[in-house]
Amino acid sequence: MSLILLIEDDTAISETLSEYLKSEGYTVRTASGQKEGLQIFQETAPDCVLLDISLADGNGFSVCSAIRSTSETPVIFLTASADEACTVAGFEIGADDYISKPFRPRELSARIRNVLRRHTSAPKILRCHNLTLDPAKALVMKNNQEVFLSALEYRLLLLFLSNSGQLISRDRIADELWTISGEFIGDNTLNVYMKRLRDKIEDDPQNPQIIRTVRGLGYKASES
Amino acid sequence: MSLILLIEDDTAISETLSEYLKSEGYTVRTASGQKEGLQIFQETAPDCVLLDISLADGNGFSVCSAIRSTSETPVIFLTASADEACTVAGFEIGADDYISKPFRPRELSARIRNVLRRHTSAPKILRCHNLTLDPAKALVMKNNQEVFLSALEYRLLLLFLSNSGQLISRDRIADELWTISGEFIGDNTLNVYMKRLRDKIEDDPQNPQIIRTVRGLGYKASES
DNA sequence: CGGCAGGATTACAATTCTGTAAGATTCTTG
DNA sequence: CAAGAATCTTACAGAATTGTAATCCTGCCG
Numbered sequence A, B: 001m002s003l004i005l006l007i008e009d010d011t012a013i014s015e016t017l018s019e020y021l022k023s024e025g026y027t028v029r030t031a032s033g034q035k036e037g038l039q040i041f042q043e044t045a046p047d048c049v050l051l052d053i054s055l056a057d058g059n060g061f062s063v064c065s066a067i068r069s070t071s072e073t074p075v076i077f078l079t080a081s082a083d084e085a086c087t088v089a090g091f092e093i094g095a096d097d098y099i100s101k102p103f104r105p106r107e108l109s110a111r112i113r114n115v116l117r118r119h120t121s122a123p124k125i126l127r128c129h130n131l132t133l134d135p136a137k138a139l140v141m142k143n144n145q146e147v148f149l150s151a152l153e154y155r156l157l158l159l160f161l162s163n164s165g166q167l168i169s170r171d172r173i174a175d176e177l178w179t180i181s182g183e184f185i186g187d188n189t190l191n192v193y194m195k196r197l198r199d200k201i202e203d204d205p206q207n208p209q210i211i212r213t214v215r216g217l218g219y220k221a222s223e224s
Numbered sequence C: 001c002g003g004c005a006g007g008a009t010t011a012c013a014a015t016t017c018t019g020t021a022a023g024a025t026t027c028t029t030g
Numbered sequence D: 001c002a003a004g005a006a007t008c009t010t011a012c013a014g015a016a017t018t019g020t021a022a023t024c025c026t027g028c029c030g
Helices: A011-023 A034-044 A060-070 A084-092 A105-119 A151-161 A170-181 A189-201 B011-023 B034-044 B060-070 B084-092 B105-119 B151-161 B170-181 B189-201
Strands: A003-007 A027-031 A048-052 A075-079 A097-100 A126-128 A131-134 A139-142 A167-169 A211-214 A218-221 B003-007 B027-031 B048-052 B075-079 B097-100 B126-128 B131-134 B139-142 B167-169 B211-214 B218-221
Touching: A003 A011, A003 A034, A011 A027, A011 A105, A027 A034, A034 A048, A034 A060, A048 A060, A048 A105, A060 A075, A075 A105, A097 A105, A126 A151, A131 A151, A151 A170, A151 A189, A151 A218, A151 B151, A167 A170, A170 A189, A170 A218, A189 A211, B003 B011, B003 B034, B011 B027, B011 B105, B027 B034, B034 B048, B034 B060, B048 B060, B048 B105, B060 B075, B075 B105, B097 B105, B126 B151, B131 B151, B151 B170, B151 B189, B151 B218, B167 B170, B170 B189, B170 B218, B189 B211
Parallel strands: A003 A027, A003 A048, A048 A075, A075 A097, B003 B027, B003 B048, B048 B075, B075 B097
Antiparallel strands: A126 A131, A131 A139, A167 A218, A211 A218, B126 B131, B131 B139, B167 B218, B211 B218
């Protein structure tokens, strides 16, 4: 499960909270001050940080800044009052959420879950009909079978699926696929690539459902 | 600037809020009910939705679910009371934040800014030394020059850069690159691929800086 | 209907990719 | 230092990719 770093100098609160979070299935590391907190942060790379704003050895904002300067790990502030200035300042500095004492345990764990969900952001898989493309693995599947695409075919499909629903002109496609490397390609080369891609991804390449041609304008990937 | 969709059936609140948000530089569309809200959502694809929980024609949760089923657009709930059950239910259903009435305008706009910041997440470009990999374009650059990788080389590099700093075993590499398609490859094939990849991405392939080998265990991409 | 433009299709060499084999290195252990 | 294991390097054929050219099809216009 997830590792949570709790930075809080009130030992009573710290222990209660720690126990509760463990009972929820989290692994918890606690720190009582700024310096210790940052050190444990570096060592353990937690999935989420709970940070008391009012620490004895300096306020929590600087800790948050320090964390943000090196990582995107979500930070939830624990505040004594729901003071607006604090809240705003906290968000400005990059906190992901805040909760003011006294807080209900269930609310805290809902916020933690929420922040973790956002952060371990679901892999953005692009979908269209029975086709999926996972940019994080460079993997294309159709009906749960891998589709083998060449480098250019993959880029072509990626371009369409990340702009699905939008019309993409032939010029733009040529630009995106070839001009970075400064090459120039023949006029109908793109036609050939479209055909090759369609042969691999469409159920019926003669009646393309995933990428349709818009005569005179370009191509368009259908949404969903 | 950003487009905000406000779904709220109390006209007084709706107008006040709308004015305020416009004064903050947002473009605002308003809807007074569930159906209208979803319709405008489809038409305008807003950057953020402010959603009153208690709508006359059904509660806000179902609207949120409907939005979530087709998009990742952030949703902030407006609640009449800070009732915990509401909060939890809202988070469970995929709300990004909530705020209870009466709320201070500054707090609301801080939350909106926060939610937008998280959501328009900067394109995640993977970096290592003088090398960058952009998964959204399947583009690898070294010293601002494009590096041409084959499909497998690209996947191999992607695997390393998205787990930089971590040791990756040879078995895991073989799994990630080949077993999805159910193939089995020879024992030293991976060595050959590593050599080919290094020849393309390393300044000095004999002294690899980007991907180092950890004898007996696997390989490891250095961070940053 | 005839002509034409945009696009689809097929075919074909040059190049690159892919997997394996064979041998050379390098590191570790005794 | 010698032996063995792990990794690197080179080399090589079969397969796939890449770009172009030639040809075919299809919707649109007068």
